[in-house]
Amino acid sequence: MAHTDGFDIVRLDETALDGALALSEEAGWNQAADDWRIFFRSGVVYGLREGDAIVATGAILPYAGFGWISMVLTTRAARGRGIGTAILKQATADLAELGCVPVLDATPAGERIYRPLGFLPVAPLWRWRGTSPGSGDVAAGIAQAGESDRDWIIARDAKAFGAPRADLVASLIERAPALALVMPAANGFVLARPGRAATSIGPVVADDEASAVALLEAALAIIDGPVLIDVPEGRTGIEALLTRHGFTKERPYLRMAHGRAEPFGSPDTLFAIAGPELG
Template sequence: MAPTEPITVERLDAAALAAACSLSQQAGWNQTAEDWRIFFDQGAVFGAPAGAAPVATGAVLPFGSFGWISMVLVSSAERGKGLGTAVLRRCMAELAALDCLPVLDATPQGERIYAPLGFLPQLPLWRWRGEGLGPDADDGGQVDQADPEALGAIVAIDAKAFGAPRRQLLAGLMQRAPAQALVLKNGKGFVLARPGRQALQIGPLVAPDEASALALLKAALGRAEGPVILDVPAAWQAIAAHLTASGFRQERPYLRMALGRSAPFGDPMSMFVIAGPELG
């Protein structure tokens, strides 16, 4: 049913954190309060309010010439009223005001909404889910633990692959999951992770080639216990084969899309696992 009054979308402050967490939990998503704080601290969160708490949200993270749209959520009781589209358009307007091209990772359901708005496909992805492999996993001796001094090199490697520097984001990930903060001994790649509400999310993982990426992935999985999820570009068949052999399963596809642009940012040939559809 179409709304009878215009939908007012407001910028939210950290007082809405609990309500935002409730929406992502209701949707069965993996984000924690720490994930939501990334958007409040480094970007912006918007909501359509109903009383004291928003029933729909969307978030943006600016990254220089482009910016991420994510966390577009609507309470199950309020769907079908145009709230999600209203919040999405507010996020697009915020990025336009910052001269940032909107980018997002869409589910198949979301793709049907974003394509008519002018979003073009850039990169197909798959969400994988499984269990950590434990200390018997073999990385071939190519990987070291990342110490705090490695952050500068990690930021530079990531910026080339992703298309923009994101130092604050990566520094936070290193602190949240230090056991999975790993670098190649030759200094040409890294992997990070973050604990989630349901599973450890591994990514981003950047490397010069798929063999090096596999060494990092094996090391990260070997340091993980319990449920693990990761989002992998569909092109990486050796990684897909290793995950399948390790008991992981493909859960759902995503499609990276950008407003009016089909060419990916950065160097997708060196991005083997993304940070997650909400972070890019």
Template sequence: MAVSDQVLPSGVAARELSESDLAAAMALSQEAGWNQTAADWRLFLELGHVVGLTRSSGALIATAATLPHGGGFGWISMVLVTASERRRGLARWLLRRCMDDLIAKKLVPVLDATPAGRMVYLGLGFNDCWAMRRAVAQQVRSSSQRGAQEGATIRPIAEEDWSAIIALDTDVFGADRSRLLRRLAARLPAAALVAERHGRVVGFLLGRDGRTMNQLGPLAAGDESVAGALLSHALHTISAPLAIDLPDRHSRLGEWLSTLGFKIERPLTRMVYGRSHAFDDTARLFAIAGPELG
């Protein structure tokens, strides 16, 4: 284990962050050009934990977040280091801290990695599970809606739909994250959609507003036609720019999105610590909530 995994540089201290640190955390993610809003940071403060590194002056210079789930795993994300403090082992120390915290709770660490981050995580014991790509559209070209012809009725989520949505998401994602889903539904109401076929919920879509663009996901559906119908409905009402993190296995859906003006921005890899298979079912997972949320 490298020294930076266990010892912080002189003058740097770690502590758990709270609501009073929100502005400083936002400044870090904005400096990095990330899409998070204050509402995203509150998700981690309320549903998970955020550890920060500070200078003796009290200035926040780095963060990392964990989001525990009930399915035997927990998420690691929001690993940020201010530009002037990089290449000093701070990010690696934070990663080790998050891993140790989750493992102590008997949760398997999971994360979504950029190509640069992936090389670091491989050295820490994470394994590749599956790949995805972020598709971004600055403007969305018009297209015919794909609802009626696919035999699915697309409509806004109603309160009575939640039990079926949570059951589907738990089966697809691998854990009950109902508190997170309900918060997302309030973030971008026009994206909070359900697909119904013969009176049964067969898919759902959520989204959230972002600092620089809206994000669509998670999207879970029984098949590609339902997923396409949900996306088609949302794309007619939600303003661009838009981002969708789409598993590579759903290439036909990606090809359709490209005809609407979406372009691949970057690849991502879902990685799990100490095992080679993920907890989720990518056959029915058509878009993730974002690399920071899973």
């Protein structure tokens, strides 16, 4: 694909799935094979090979007006050589060529790399981790999404997120239909997906936080086991619910955009993101 900072970065196809999955597993990340397939099928996966091994990856998901950068991973043995930064530069350049503002969710360590490259802070987030007992009690007014709900969920997600991502939303519904819940009275929904080690909840979208709390409570009532959820800072109702259920803050993220500090979409209706890798 390109020689960036002296590295021969190539575009990977789905035959590289096992190698990519091995990288995210080595890093302790929660992505399952189906998560990687989203990038192979709807975006671009970059890689650096040394011999037969994939030693680094990165990915983009182009949307309308902006695009997501994620899955920037390097094996432990290959770290410290600037490979991840080279892949990030390639991803940023490719999105700019498509007319998309590059956006990402940065860890504190990543933030120090991204700021000098022109990424500006947009919004802080927190990763919460806990275990849900799965009580099975779902409040009135909340139901499992049916086929007739799919179009409005996709439209509502697009308004909150800032761009249509119909294939992604449809794949989340199909992967965990029992966890695709709707609250039509509040234009609200919650989606979730099984990961390698925990269920990831998100996005959670609703007109108001009380409705978002009810939707999240319903999802937790169904899930029995480890859970991850990424919440914009300042969602006090969501935070109180998670604290009540024994969840703890694991790490901060900072949403950043290249050359832009304004958020996309309608962040006041977004109470949990799909994940730092998906936006």
